[in-house]
Amino acid sequence: MADHVLEMRSITKEFPGVKALSGVTLSVERGEVHAICGENGAGKSTLMKILSGVYSAGSYGGEIRFEVQTCNFSNIRDSERAGIVIIHQELALVPHLSIAENIFLGNERRGRSGLIDWHRTNAEAHELLRSVGLAEEPTTPVGQLGVGKQQLVEIAKALSKDVKLLILDEPTAALNDNDSAHLLDLVRDLRSRGITSIIISHKLHEVEAIADHTTVIRDGRTVETLNMADPEVTVDRIIRGMVGRDLESFYPERNSQPGEVVLRVEDWTVRHPYQDRLVVNGASFEVRAGEVVGIAGLMGAGRTELAMSLFGRSYGRYISGRAYMHGREIKPRTVADAVACKLAYATEDRKEYGLNLIDDIARNISGSALGKLSNWGFVSSQAETTAAESAMKSMNIKAPSIKAVVGKLSGGNQQKVVLSKWLLTDPDVLILDEPTRGIDVGAKYEIYTLINSFVEAGKAVVVISSDLLELIGTCDRIYALCAGRITGQLPVADATEENLMTLMTQDKELIG
Incomplete structure (x- = not known):
């Protein structure tokens, strides 16, 4: 008989005008990695906020049993005292405080005098960092770390609270492939230590690789729980449960018929706003009417900097080069100028820069x-x-x-x-920076369809994405960036993950 560390029974949650959850059930075995999948708006995060005390007892219906005990959490502290810790997609770290200060924030290590014992704080932080594979000094300000390392600090913080059940909401959404692999290895290591994990993720290949069981939620209801050891459980099988149908293709078909050049950029160079270095160096590219052009590059290659500097000098201290729309030079010095020139840019960070x-x-x-x-x-x-x-x-x-x-x-x-x-x-040219980051396969398909509709109307689209398969599936041509330089371009018929990665990791001088 399975040893269930967690059981959530008939969970119901309503917001004004919306029933977010309707009789959801979830059973998690002790020491496993349990994934929760579903389209955006299915109720995954709402369910985990109930479990972690973000939504207090009394604001929802149903029952939670953790380690056989019925739980009525009033707040996050109650759930943490029980051993349940949640790490949200938007990390809750204070950038100006040190790693050690962040780990023990609200849980300070004090001496007999009542004051913080900094020697003990840093020593314990050092051990926690070592346990998650992070070699940074505990005194390092968190703001100096990349997103991948900040995720590890969050996990170290959870371990400091004697976590028994760790909830990870989209833990790899903003990480590159290497950081994602490291984090998943850490979750496997936590499993070997007896720590149970629940992961919410839209990256279904990661779910397939790491989860022991996967619960699918659709429209606020539990659809099924799948045993990932079953050879019949594949990514396609999970998708069918999520959307209620088979997606014949991840990417809708589109007949490409490029016309005249709409946007041409020549020798575009951008200097970092605070440091004496170039983030974009002599980049040149073009995009035609009825065409989707991709820009591939590793983190730090200059993809976003290129797009933002074109869009009304939204980034960069010094910008040189020329840009042409329909053959006429444009000089957009503000966002309003860029919009007037028929340019539009959808940022990669919709919550910080794209929306109120x-x-x-x-x-x-x-x-x-x-x-x-x-x-x-x-x-x-x-x-x-x-x-x-x-x-x-x-x-x-x-x-x-x-x-x-x-x-x-x-x-x-x-x-x-x-x-x-x-x-x-x-706009005549729409620049999309990571347009499907953090959204489910069904919503992705809808956005790809919208891109197709846009270019079928004779417009042009530039897609910046960390997902090489997404670029191959949606674009007509793909440019590669490395260290701020365009290192080559490929028609999509010739593009593979391997040859794109080759271009993304080589300087222009090295490839001729």
């Missing part, structure tokens, strides 16, 4: 094109409503109304709001 999370859908969509919705300097509420409702329908944004607060939407629906905002400006 405390405002509603209508205001977020209209914010990029107020001039189109105004009369004599005043925004027409009717025009704003019409634009937002049209976008909500055409983009299939799932929300009660255009007055729904964007911060309460799922990641996929938030991304659709970002795209709606920029499509309202009627």
